[in-house]
Every structure is written in structure tokens, then in C-alpha cells.
Amino acid sequence: MKTPASKAVIFVIGPTAIGKTGLAIDLARRIGGEIISADSMQVYKGMGTLSQAPTAKERDRARHYLIGSLDPREEYSVAEFIKRSSRIIASIIKRKKIPIVAGGSGLYVRGLVDGLFPSPEADLKFRDKMKKFVAKYGSPSLHSRLAKIDPGSANAIHPNDVRRIIRALEIYHSTGKTMTELKHSTHGLKNKYDIKIFGLIMPREEIYSRIDGRVDKMFESGVIAEVKRLRRKRLSKTAAAVLGFNAISGYLDGKYDLDAAKDMLKMDTRRFAKRQLTWFRPDNRIRWFDVSKRNTKEIIKNIAKGF
Numbered sequence: 246m247k248t249p250a251s252k253a254v255i256f257v258i259g260p261t262a263i264g265k266t267g268l269a270i271d272l273a274r275r276i277g278g279e280i281i282s283a284d285s286m287q288v289y290k291g292m293g294t295l296s297q298a299p300t301a302k303e304r305d306r307a308r309h310y311l312i313g314s315l316d317p318r319e320e321y322s323v324a325e326f327i328k329r330s331s332r333i334i335a336s337i338i339k340r341k342k343i344p345i346v347a348g349g350s351g352l353y354v355r356g357l358v359d360g361l362f363p364s365p366e367a368d369l370k371f372r373d374k375m376k377k378f379v380a381k382y383g384s385p386s387l388h389s390r391l392a393k394i395d396p397g398s399a400n401a402i403h404p405n406d407v408r409r410i411i412r413a414l415e416i417y418h419s420t421g422k423t424m425t426e427l428k429h430s431t432h433g434l435k436n437k438y439d440i441k442i443f444g445l446i447m448p449r450e451e452i453y454s455r456i457d458g459r460v461d462k463m464f465e466s467g468v469i470a471e472v473k474r475l476r477r478k479r480l481s482k483t484a485a486a487v488l489g490f491n492a493i494s495g496y497l498d499g500k501y502d503l504d505a506a507k508d509m510l511k512m513d514t515r516r517f518a519k520r521q522l523t524w525f526r527p528d529n530r531i532r533w534f535d536v537s538k539r540n541t542k543e544i545i546k547n548i549a550k551g552f
Contacts, residue, residue: 252439256283256346257444258531259349260452262297264536272548272549280310289321290313295490299312323356357433361431364416365420387411395413442531444533445533446533488514489513489514492506492510
């Protein structure tokens with residue numbers, strides 16, 4: 246039986262610079278939605294250019310949450326995001342609106358949808374042992390070991406993703422339970438609402454070209470002045486990790502020139518986009534739209550069916 250639209254939560258995900266904000270706003274206006282940012286940096290005050298948060302004009306077109314609401318001296322985590330966004334989603338639905346969660350922080354999206362399972366502390370000795378195994382036999386061999394213990398996790402982790410393979414094995418080593426078992430006993434939005442996840446994608450070179458253009462506009466829009474203001478504060482570890490802060494700080498400290506800072510930020514953002522795609526691709530619940538082949542109106546029309 247189809248879940249009524251009143252119990253639906255829509256996710257719009259994808260790599261940075263793909264156009265999630267614009268599409269989410271147009272979708273919200275089409276179906277009566279309100280937007281929650283699933284971005285680990287847009288929540289902070291005073292870093293709208295660095296985080297590429299929706300502008301005031303964009304926020305006027307649709308109601309947004311978790312944008313510029315947290316002091317950058319405070320830490321932010323997936324657990325805090327889940328707590329805040331869960332309350333907001335319940336409120337939106339109570340008012341008979343449709344929550345649209347938009348952003349590219351894969352851990353935040355997964356944690357909200359699937360819940361956070363209790364995770365054991367790091368076992369450095371075990372990790373070191375596994376790294377030595379990989380050095381000797383290769384990551385596919387370690388992946389095969391995981392497949393025998395936890396086929397569900399192995400299916401979701403690329404054979405070359407050593408860090409995640411080791412973590413999955415470490416969880417089993419520490420708890421006696423597989424990551425799949427722990428996830429199944431954990432509750433998230435999927436246990437309460439009808440979750441619909443839509444992903445935006447385009448050829449990688451086009452994404453990189455968009456990133457380069459965005460970075461150039463950031464410098465035209467005063468990102469250097471923004472970093473100068475942030476440097477006067479004692480930023481939390483989370484806030485200080487925002488893309489561009491270190492690259493521009495190096496320029497301000499005289500370590501290299503402006504062009505080098507721009508190139509560094511472009512490269513760092515490209516790497517980030519690649520990590521985002523690697524994170525999202527294994528999730529077969531995502532319905533992907535190639536924005537290089539389909540225009541925004543067509544994509545929104547497809548998403549809006551049933552609302």
C-alpha cells in the first residue's frame with residue numbers, strides 16, 4: 246500500500262556544485278515543502294561563502310532550516326544533526342508540509358535515514374594488524390574475509406576501500422556482532438516515514454568545471470574577508486574543517502600567492518566531490534538523475550509525482 250504524502254520525507258543528495266540547492270527550492274515551491282540542510286558546514290554563522298549556503302534571496306523563496314544558526318566556535322556532529330533535524334521534520338509534517346532534506350554530507354544523510362548504531366572505540370592494534378595484512382596480501386583479500394563474516398557490509402563497501410573494510414571487521418572483532426546486524430537493530434527515519442532519496446549526477450569533468458567556476462565566484466564574492474573574520478575566532482574542530490579555510494589561511498600567512506590558494510581550493514573541492522560520489526553510489530535506494538541530460542523542470546516533475 247502506498248504511503249500517503251503526509252508521511253513522506255524527500256532527500257536531494259549529490260556532489261558539491263551539482264545544483265542541489267536550486268532544485269530543492271523549486272521542488273519545495275512545487276509540492277509545498279520546507280528544506281533542511283544536510284550539510285556539516287552550512288549550519289555555521291559567518292561562513293556562508295565558504296560553505297556555499299543558500300543566500301538570503303534563495304531562503305526567501307522557500308523556508309530553510311539549519312542554515313547559519315550555530316556559532317562556529319561550537320562543535321557539530323551527525324548525532325546533533327539527527328537530533329535537530331528529526332524535531333524539525335516532525336514539526337513540518339505536523340503542519341502538513343513535506344520535509345526536503347538537501348545536502349551532500351553522506352554520513353549525515355545515512356545517519357538520519359538509517360539511525361546511528363552504537364559503535365565501539367577504535368582498536369589501534371587490530372587496525373595495525375589489518376593494515377599489515379593488506380600490505381602483504383592486498384585489499385581484495387581482506388574484503389573477501391569481510392564477505393565471509395558480513396556479506397551485507399562487504400556488498401556495500403568497495404574492495405579497495407581499506408579504511409571502511411577494516412572498520413567493519415573491527416566492529417565484529419570488538420562486539421561479536423556484524424555491522425549489518427547492528428544496523429538492523431538501529432532505527433532511523435526509515436522506520437517511521439516513507440523515505441524517497443533522489444540523487445543528482447553528471448559526468449565528472451562537468452562537475453569539476455562547475456567546481457572551478459564556483460571557486461572563482463567565491464573569491465569574487467569576498468571569501469578572503471570571510472576567512473579573515475573567522476580567523477579572529479577560536480573555531481571548533483568541526484568548523485575549521487570547512488573547505489577553503491586552510492587554503493586561504495595559507496595565502497593570508499604569506500605561504501603562497503592568491504592563484505595557488507585558488508588552485509588548492511579547486512583541487513580540495515574536487516577530491517571532496519569524488520568522496521561524496523564514492524559514499525553515495527553503493528546505496529541502491531537512490532534514484533539518480535543526470536542533470537546534464539535532463540533539465541530541472543523535468544526532474545522536478547518526476548520527483549513530484551504522487552505529491
